[in-house]
Amino acid sequence: MNAETxxxxxxxxxxxxxxxxxxxxxxxxxxxxxxQRQDLLNPLLFFIMVVTLFPLxxxxxxxxxxxxxxxxxxxxxxxxxxxxxxxxxxxxxxDGTLEQLVLQPQPLFLLILAKTLAHWVLxxxxxxxxxxxxxxxxxxxxxxxxxxxxxxxxxxxxLSLIGSIxxxxxxxxxxAGILLSLLIIPLxxxxxxxxxxxxxxxxxxxxxxxxxxxMGAFLVLAVTLAPFASAAALRISLSNG
Amino acid sequence: MAFDSFGAFLSMAGHGPYVWACxxxxxxxxxxxxxxxxxxxxxxxxxCRRGFELQEGEKGPAASSGASASFSRVTVSQD
Amino acid sequence: MWQFFHKLGSPKWFYGIxxxxxxxxxxxxxxxxxSGVIWGLAFAPKDYLxxxxxxxxFIHVPAAFLAQSAYMMMAAAGLVTxxxxxxxxxxxxxxxxxxxxxFTFLSLFTGAVWGKPTWGTWWVWDARLTSMLILLxxxxxxxxxxxxxxxxxxxxxxxxxxxxxxxxxxxxIKYSVEWWNTLHQPATFKLTEKPSMPAEMWVPLLLSVxxxxxxxxxxxxxxxxxEILFRERRTRWVRDMVMAxxx
Numbered sequence: 001m002n003a004e005t006x007x008x009x010x011x012x013x014x015x016x017x018x019x020x021x022x023x024x025x026x027x028x029x030x031x032x033x034x035x036q037r038q039d040l041l042n043p044l045l046f047f048i049m050v051v052t053l054f055p056l057x058x059x060x061x062x063x064x065x066x067x068x069x070x071x072x073x074x075x076x077x078x079x080x081x082x083x084x085x086x087x088x089x090x091x092x093x094x095d096g097t098l099e100q101l102v103l104q105p106q107p108l109f110l111l112i113l114a115k116t117l118a119h120w121v122l123x124x125x126x127x128x129x130x131x132x133x134x135x136x137x138x139x140x141x142x143x144x145x146x147x148x149x150x151x152x153x154x155x156x157x158x159l160s161l162i163g164s165i166x167x168x169x170x171x172x173x174x175x176a177g178i179l180l181s182l183l184i185i186p187l188x189x190x191x192x193x194x195x196x197x198x199x200x201x202x203x204x205x206x207x208x209x210x211x212x213x214x215m216g217a218f219l220v221l222a223v224t225l226a227p228f229a230s231a232a233a234l235r236i237s238l239s240n241g
Numbered sequence: 242m243a244f245d246s247f248g249a250f251l252s253m254a255g256h257g258p259y260v261w262a263c264x265x266x267x268x269x270x271x272x273x274x275x276x277x278x279x280x281x282x283x284x285x286x287x288x289c290r291r292g293f294e295l296q297e298g299e300k301g302p303a304a305s306s307g308a309s310a311s312f313s314r315v316t317v318s319q320d
Numbered sequence: 321m322w323q324f325f326h327k328l329g330s331p332k333w334f335y336g337i338x339x340x341x342x343x344x345x346x347x348x349x350x351x352x353x354x355s356g357v358i359w360g361l362a363f364a365p366k367d368y369l370x371x372x373x374x375x376x377x378f379i380h381v382p383a384a385f386l387a388q389s390a391y392m393m394m395a396a397a398g399l400v401t402x403x404x405x406x407x408x409x410x411x412x413x414x415x416x417x418x419x420x421x422x423f424t425f426l427s428l429f430t431g432a433v434w435g436k437p438t439w440g441t442w443w444v445w446d447a448r449l450t451s452m453l454i455l456l457x458x459x460x461x462x463x464x465x466x467x468x469x470x471x472x473x474x475x476x477x478x479x480x481x482x483x484x485x486x487x488x489x490x491x492x493i494k495y496s497v498e499w500w501n502t503l504h505q506p507a508t509f510k511l512t513e514k515p516s517m518p519a520e521m522w523v524p525l526l527l528s529v530x531x532x533x534x535x536x537x538x539x540x541x542x543x544x545x546x547e548i549l550f551r552e553r554r555t556r557w558v559r560d561m562v563m564a565x566x567x
Contacts, residue, residue, distance in 0.1 A: 165485055169478050173468045182464055183482060186457040187489050190496035197503060218492075225488070232402070233481050240474035243365055250362060253372035256437045260375050263430045264361070267379045271535070274422055278542045285549040290562045292553065 021106040022114040029118035032091070039087065043080040043123050044130055050076035051134050062139045069138035070148050070199035076134075077127045077152055078159060078188055082181055084123045085163040088115065089171050089234070102238055109227035112234070116164045116227070117157075124156030140199075147202040151195040154215045161226035162187050168233035172240070191218055329406050331548040332557045338541035345538035353382075353531025359524035367521075373437040378525055380430040382532035383423045384448075387455060390420035390536070394462070395487035398480035408544075410476035411551070413483065414466055415543035419536065421459040428452050447501035451494050458486045472551070 033040060054072045055065060065072075092098040101111055131152055135145035166184040170176040198211035244250040253260050327333045360378035367374040394416055400409035428449065435444045443449070465482055469475035517525070552558050 165481075169465060169482060170468070175468070179464055179468055182457070183461040186454045186461065186493070187485065189454060190489070190492045193496040193500045197500065200503065229481055229485050233478060236474050236477045236481065240469060240471045240478075243363055253375070254366075256371060256373035259373055259433050259437050260361075263376045263433050264357070264379060266429055267383070267426055270422060270426055274419065275535070275539055275542075278539050278546070282542055282546040282549065285546045285553075286562055289549060289553045289558055293559050293563060 016106070018106045018110055021104065022110055025101070025111050025114040026118045029115055030122070033087075033118070033122050040122055040126070043084045044126055046083060047076050047080040047127055047130060048134065050079055051138065055138075065138040066140060069135065069140045070144060071196045072138060073131060073134055073148060074152070074155075074192055074196050077124075077131070077156060078192060080127055081124060081156060081159040081163060082184060082188075083177075084119070085160075085167045085180060085184075086177060088119050088160075088164055088167045090167075090176075093171055093238075098234070099238060102234060108231040108234065112164060112168075112230045113223070113227045116160050116230075119164070120157045120160040124152075124160055127156060128152045141203075144199050144203055147199050147208055150208075150212065151198045151215060154212065154219055155191050155195045158191050158215075158218050158222045159188060161222040162191075164230045165226055165233055168230045168237060171234070171237040191215070194218070328408060331408060331411070331552055332555075334408055334411075335545055335548050338545055342538055342541050345534045345541065349531050349534030349536075349538055351531070352527050353535060356524045356527030356529075356531055360521075360528065364520050364524055365518070370438060373434060376430050376434045378528045380427060380434060381525060382529045383427040383430060384452065385529055386532055386536050387420055387424040387427050387452065389533075390416055390423065391455065391458065391483075391487065391490070394420065394483050398483040398487075401476050401480040402484070407476070407551075410472075410480070411544050411547045412540070413462070413476075413479055415547050416540050417459060417462050417466065419539055419543070421456065421463060423536075424452055424456045424459055428456065445501070447494075447498040450501070451497045454493050454497070455490075458490075462486070 051072055054068065058064060058068075089098060092101065102108055104111060128149055131149050132145050135148060140148065163180075163184055166180045166187075169183065170180045173179060194211055194215055198208050198215070201211060202208050251257055251261075357378055361375055364375070364378075366372055394413050397409040397412045397416075400406050401413070431449050431452065432443050435449075436442055462479055462483055466475055466479045469478055549558060
């Protein structure tokens with residue numbers, strides 16, 4: 001009887017359920033981000049600035065902006081996510097929290113999934129919310145803006161997930177920023193193609209359901225595979241330096 | 242022969258510059274790749290040889306044969 | 321059979337095997353490539369649509385095939401690195417990445433130059449060229465990451481992860497770019513599509529492809545030997561081999 005109770009106590013001590021751990025990771029990342037609120041604004045400002053460059057650099061003509069608008073917004077969103085990926089792991093890496101995370105008994109890939117979700121809520125989701133405003137600035141019509149926001153909503157999590165792989169691979173390296181971009185941009189291209197293609201289809205009056213379905217497929221693929229790759233890459237980077 | 246004359250072969254009905262530019266670039270790059278790779282190997286061998294000769298010189302001629310360890314003196318390096 | 325795999329883990333064994341095969345790869349490669357090229361350039365008949373400019377196919381297609389195959393081989397090697405931790409697999413990836421990069425570049429260059437007489441412009445954003453360009457980026461990333469990480473083991477595994485992530489994406493990228501291309505260009509015949517090639521055309525093409533594969537094999541062996549020499553530079557077998565040459 002004594003042995004049984006001892007075993008029970010031991011099990012309870014080591015048992016933090018996976019979902020609890022994921023929730024804790026998510027909440028922690030959100031809290032940490034809110035402690036340095038100004039960092040949250042940066043990707044948004046960058047988004048607006050990049051979009052602004054196009055009318056300034058090419059042409060403010062309505063005809064051009066209407067044609068190019070979806071593409072401009074998508075590229076700007078892509079670049080904003082890319083630049084913000086630095087935050088995903090680096091701060092935790094520098095203060096040692098990341099090593100603790102890797103050492104947790106819960107599966108690392110799920111914890112990374114939680115972190116990436118937090119990253120998306122902090123970075124990608126604000127971009128989606130800001131997109132309609134910028135859509136109006138590039139003279140997109142209401143239907144296009146709606147489709148654009150939908151594709152951004154499905155696509156930006158994919159960008160965060162794929163980006164997490166690159167962030168994990170380049171953790172702690174010199175010139176990690178540009179290297180990360182070089183590694184990840186080719187992988188972003190399919191998401192970009194279908195994200196903007198959907199808006200073009202909507203403008204032509206074609207049904208967008210197939211495109212949305214395909215982007216949904218990308219999302220499912222990314223959610224299931226990317227955390228594994230990121231976990232492997234994190235372990236490699238941590239063992240390195 | 243698909244061409245009536247050597248001149249026709251070179252000009253390729255006007256497409257000559259493109260075809261020849263491609264072929265010349267291709268072979269220049271390929272040969273350069275092969276030569277460069279070969280030179281790298283030779284350089285690697287040379288560098289190994291110099292390293293060992295340097296060690297032999299330091300140890301003295303008597304120590305060059307009969308090293309019982311399976312590795313020659315390994316220097317601690319940061320890489 | 322398992323002994324073969326065990327031996328494959330030994331850089332010294334591979335160095336010797338490579339040395340034995342290389343002369344054959346070189347001779348065979350040059351022979352096949354030159355026969356294919358000369359046949360294709362001078363003896364194959366004109367194409368009824370493109371005239372003589374199609375002859376670029378005899379070097380464009382081998383370069384393109386190799387660019388893609390080399391990446392697949394690197395992906396397989398990456399898998400071996402991650403699962404079996406075999407050092408030779410990483411040696412392969414490091415040796416072959418720049419070669420794959422060069423072949424991708426050649427494929428792009430010949431493809432673009434081919435486009436000029438055919439389409440009138442130096443660059444065409446068609447599906448195949450654009451996919452090749454993205455492949456070039458993937459190769460560039462692999463090379464850059466390999467150079468950025470100094471620790472050999474970590475570098476091997478990080479590069480392996482990157483190559484595998486890339487290979488999973490290649491079919492997605494291909495499909496996306498092809499779809500994107502149909503959106504932006506009317507359906508015209510593709511740059512290298514040959515629905516039916518007479519034997520006078522595909523035989524020299526086959527010879528060139530095989531020849532280039534053999535030459536690739538020679539270059540890969542050579543570069544792997546160089547990489548092995550660097551990694552094993554302090555071992556006895558290298559010392560014996562290098563000092564024995566001295567005469």
